Amino acid sequence: MGKLxxxxxxxxxxxxxxxxxxxxxxxxxxxNAHNKYRYWSYANNVQWSSTLQQHAQxxxxxxxxxxxxxxxxxxxxxxEGENLSFYWVSTGANINQATGNSNMEDAVSNGWFSxxxxxxxxxxxxxxxxxxxxxxxxxxxxxxxxxxxAQGVSGGWDYYVYVCRYQPxxxxxxxxxSNLQEPNVNRGNAPSPGATGTxxxxxxxxxxxxxxxTSYQGTTSSPSSCSGTCASNGYKYYGVExxxxxxxxxxxxxxxxxxxxxxxxxxxxxxxxxxxxxxxxWRIYIQKASAPAPTTQNxxxxxxxxxxxxxTSYQGxxxxxxxxxxxxxxxxxxxxxxxxxxxxxxxxxxxxxxTASGxxxxxxxxxxxxxxxxxxxxxxxxYINNAQGSSPAPAPTVPGxxxxxxxxxxTxxxxxxxxxxxxxxxxxxxxxKYYGFEYGxxxxxGNQIQTGGTAGDGxxxxxxxxxxSDCNNNAGWAIYIDLATGSSGQQDPGCYYDNSNRILQGPxxxxxxxxxxxxxxxxxxxxxxxxxxxxxxxxxxxGNSISSGGSGGSGAGPxxxxxxxxxxxxxxxxxxxxxGIAKSTSATIMVATGNSTVSASGWTQCNNPGEISQSYDxxxxxxxxxxxxxxxxSQGYILQxxxxxxxxxxxVDPLAVIRFEVRH
Numbered sequence: 189m190g191k192l193x194x195x196x197x198x199x200x201x202x203x204x205x206x207x208x209x210x211x212x213x214x215x216x217x218x219x220n221a222h223n224k225y226r227y228w229s230y231a232n233n234v235q236w237s238s239t240l241q242q243h244a245q246x247x248x249x250x251x252x253x254x255x256x257x258x259x260x261x262x263x264x265x266x267x268e269g270e271n272l273s274f275y276w277v278s279t280g281a282n283i284n285q286a287t288g289n290s291n292m293e294d295a296v297s298n299g300w301f302s303x304x305x306x307x308x309x310x311x312x313x314x315x316x317x318x319x320x321x322x323x324x325x326x327x328x329x330x331x332x333x334x335x336x337x338a339q340g341v342s343g344g345w346d347y348y349v350y351v352c353r354y355q356p357x358x359x360x361x362x363x364x365x366s367n368l369q370e371p372n373v374n375r376g377n378a379p380s381p382g383a384t385g386t387x388x389x390x391x392x393x394x395x396x397x398x399x400x401x402t403s404y405q406g407t408t409s410s411p412s413s414c415s416g417t418c419a420s421n422g423y424k425y426y427g428v429e430x431x432x433x434x435x436x437x438x439x440x441x442x443x444x445x446x447x448x449x450x451x452x453x454x455x456x457x458x459x460x461x462x463x464x465x466x467x468x469x470w471r472i473y474i475q476k477a478s479a480p481a482p483t484t485q486n487x488x489x490x491x492x493x494x495x496x497x498x499x500t501s502y503q504g505x506x507x508x509x510x511x512x513x514x515x516x517x518x519x520x521x522x523x524x525x526x527x528x529x530x531x532x533x534x535x536x537x538x539x540x541x542x543t544a545s546g547x548x549x550x551x552x553x554x555x556x557x558x559x560x561x562x563x564x565x566x567x568x569x570x571y572i573n574n575a576q577g578s579s580p581a582p583a584p585t586v587p588g589x590x591x592x593x594x595x596x597x598x599t600x601x602x603x604x605x606x607x608x609x610x611x612x613x614x615x616x617x618x619x620x621k622y623y624g625f626e627y628g629x630x631x632x633x634g635n636q637i638q639t640g641g642t643a644g645d646g647x648x649x650x651x652x653x654x655x656x657s658d659c660n661n662n663a664g665w666a667i668y669i670d671l672a673t674g675s676s677g678q679q680d681p682g683c684y685y686d687n688s689n690r691i692l693q694g695p696x697x698x699x700x701x702x703x704x705x706x707x708x709x710x711x712x713x714x715x716x717x718x719x720x721x722x723x724x725x726x727x728x729x730x731g732n733s734i735s736s737g738g739s740g741g742s743g744a745g746p747x748x749x750x751x752x753x754x755x756x757x758x759x760x761x762x763x764x765x766x767x768g769i770a771k772s773t774s775a776t777i778m779v780a781t782g783n784s785t786v787s788a789s790g791w792t793q794c795n796n797p798g799e800i801s802q803s804y805d806x807x808x809x810x811x812x813x814x815x816x817x818x819x820x821x822s823q824g825y826i827l828q829x830x831x832x833x834x835x836x837x838x839x840v841d842p843l844a845v846i847r848f849e850v851r852h
Contacts, residue, residue: 211252211339211348215241217293218335218352222325224294225301229326230369240334240353243268248351252340255347269330269357271300271321275348279341283348293335296350300325304371313364320359327358328367328700362714366701387440387455389425390475392462394452398442400472401427401435408434411465411473418477420544420551424725426477429467436477476724478762485538485553485752487523488573490560494552496540498570499525499533501641506532509563509571517575520640520649525572527565534575536640541755584637584651586622587670589659591643593650597667598624598634605631608668616672625659626667637669683756684721685745686765687738692721692731702728705768712770723765734767 215236223233247260251272259270273296277286289295300321307319315323324330335352358367387393393400403423408414411428418426418436427435443455448470452458461471485491491498501521506512509526516524516534525533541553546568550556559569584590590597600620605611608625615623615633624632639651644665648654659668684691695715702708705720708728712720717730736748745751756766 211337213335213337213350214291214293215335217291218297219333221291221294221297222333222352225297225371226326228301228373229304229371231326231328231330234331234333234354237332237334237353237355240268240332240355241336242334244270244334244351244353245336245338248336248338248349251349251351252338252347255340260351260353263357266353267355267357269324269327269354269359271324271352271354273299273350275350276345277348279346281346283346292337292350297325297352301371307370310368310370311365313368315359315361315364323364323368324354324358325352326368326371327354328369329356329360329363329697330354330358331356360714362710363701366707366711386457387443388457390465390473392458392460392467393427393440393472393474394447394454394456394458395427395429395470395472396442396445396448396454398445398454399435400440400442400455401425401437401474402441403436405434405436407432411475415475415477422544423477425474427467427472427474428465429472430469431463431466433467435472440474476762484555485541486555488563488571490556490558490565491525491538491570491572492545492547492550492552492554492556492559493527493568493570494540494543494545496543496552497533498538498540498553499523499535499572500539501534503532503534505530509573510576513573513576519642520651521575522640523572524575525565525570526563527570528567529561529564531565533570534641536638538572541752584639584653584669586637587668589654589656589666589668590624590637591645591648591650591652591654592624592626592665592667593641593644595638595641595650596632596634597638597651598622598632598669599638600632600634602633603631604629608670612670612672620672622669623672624667624669626662627664628662632667633672682767683751684734684765684767685747685749685751686721686723686763687747689735689738689747690729691735691748691765692717692719692729692767693735694730694732696727696729698728699726702726705766709768709770717770719767720770721765721767724762729765730770 219234219236226232226234243260243262243266247262247270251257251274257272257274259272260268262268263270275283275287277283283292284290287295303319303322304326306316307313307322313323332355333352335350337348337350340347340349360367403418403421405414405417405421408417408428409432411426414428414434414436415426417434418424421436423436424438425436425440427437429435440455443453445454447454447458451461451470458471461468462473465473465475467473501516501519503512503515503519506515506526507530509524512526512532512534513524515532516522519534521534522536523534523538525535527533538553541551543552545552547556547559556569559566560571563571563573565571596602598620600615603611603614605614605625606629608623611625611631612623614631620633621635622633622637624634626632637651639649641650642648643650643652648665654666656668658666690696694712694717697711702711702722703726705722708722709720711728712730715730718732719730719734721729721731723729734748736746738747751764755764
């Protein structure tokens with residue numbers, strides 16, 4: 189049996205067709221196929237939606253009756269994504285026999301999934317016509333699907349149309365990297381959705397000999413003790429099983445294995461069997477780990493220290509606490525600290541707060557009940573006080589030229605720039621208050637001008653003023669600082685106390701690519717919100733206002749009130765959320781209306797919210813469509829390598845299958 193496979197774009201219209209009869213597809217087959225290929229792609233299972241199925245059926249019937257191949261006209265209004273696939277078979281032939289596939293739903297899904305092999309760089313995944321089906325099918329943020337099929341006839345051929353709809357939609361510009369992962373086709377079959385259910389944390393989970401949390405910490409006296417043990421050892425989750433077994437991990441492991449008592453699937457919620465937070469036999473209660481919240485940071489006082497250092501500038505040994513104080517004050521530092529009897533440390537703030545201390549179970553940057561021998565500290569305990577003669581320096585006046593150092597006076601981000609204007613634009617677009625231009629090409633951004641400590645020349649003070657001519661002549665360690673163009677001087681609100689009611693109450697995302705402030709900011713920007721909130725390592729919250737009221741989750745401060753900046757320096761601090769300003773971007777999803785303009789570079793910039801701008805030039809009579817998000821061709825042509833070529837006139841075997849796939 190011969191087979192001719194031809195790729196066609198949406199917008200190509202075949203000869204007129206009439207709907208012969210509804211062709212029934214199998215929803216279970218579609219769902220199982222999607223979840224299998226999503227499992228291989230490290231995406232969660234999706235659920236079936238009868239609403240999406242009906243939308244898919246309506247559009248499949250429309251295409252089968254018209255012979256069309258366009259994407260649905262209702263996608264934008266319904267906020268849905270879509271994959272399409274088409275097969276032509278000689279009239280009366282059996283589609284399964286003609287294609288050699290007994291499970292067409294899996295065959296169609298596999299055709300979309302197989303595009304993953306065309307992704308050239310998994311560290312920079314983006315939209316491509318050759319991979320658009322795969323990126324929609326495997327999109328991690330998608331949670332529900334609905335699929336359908338229909339059959340038409342035209343010119344002696346039966347025309348089979350397969351449509352799948354997705355919510356939330358995939359292929360969102362700016363979100364590819366966080367929603368896609370290189371598949372592993374050797375992962376086997378996905379756990380059955382019916383057997384697995386939910387993965388709600390905190391909650392009771394099935395466990396087995398393979399263990400859902402893999403690091404055993406011995407017995408524990410209480411869940412809070414286990415939580416503290418896991419947090420102090422750097423783990424994200426803790427779990428208590430069998431009343432007193434303490435387990436830790438940074439993820440749910442060995443998901444899909446059978447539970448120890450055969451009642452469920454490892455890594456999914458169990459409806460019963462946990463004695464509160466103490467777990468039970470093959471039942472483990474899992475929660476995010478958090479150390480008991482330290483309550484004091486009193487200066488002067490004794491503090492826990494660690495290898496990351498709470499005061500970061502080492503000044504060598506000191507004969508006494510007063511000698512260390514004088515040394516730090518003379519170099520412009522606000523704080524001094526003595527550790528291990530004679531180590532002298534300086535800084536302008538408590539740094540690396542909440543990181544692991546050298547004292548087991550303690551956190552750097554909080555008061556220690558003991559361990560300091562008076563004002564000369566001890567082993568991993570440091571006595572901290574205000575440096576004698578030190579007072580808060582007035583904020584430097586900009587614009588101006590300043591002494592810089594390797595520790596930098598602007599610490600937000602860095603890049604290269606051709607001049608002050610470009611540097612200013614770079615920093616403004618990144619949401620920073622200040623820009624700093626140095627040495628003819630170096631650009632630094634920040635929201636505060638750092639001062640204190642030794643400048644790069646070894647004798648001057650970092651952040652102190654110097655002659656503007658030094659900056660004009662690109663002198664060493666001379667940085668010109670001014671407000672970034674377009675910056676109103678508005679800074680990120682900063683660190684706040686949060687609780688379970690959340691101070692930002694818009695969309696949220698936990699995991700799924702959230703790993704730092706930048707990825708959280710991008711998520712909220714794409715959602716169209718003013719603020720982003722980054723919390724506990726992988727949690728992101730969005731909103732247009734900061735809510736307040738009630739106690740903070742840690743008990744350390746009222747919800748929605750400012751917390752010490754140091755409390756957010758540890759990304760995993762419990763109930764401490766860093767609030768930042770999310771800047772607007774052009775990140776969009778596909779909609780069905782709009783227009784475009786062509787820039788001087790030949791790229792097409794789409795104007796309406798939700799439209800996809802052109803990322804390459806359409807060639808040979810192909811025209812970019814903003815509303816469809818791709819190059820299109822007129823009737824009688826198909827798209828090959830972004831160019832329109834005439835549809836080939838090919839004599840085919842009566843049982844030959846012509847497969848048309850819509851790229852998007």
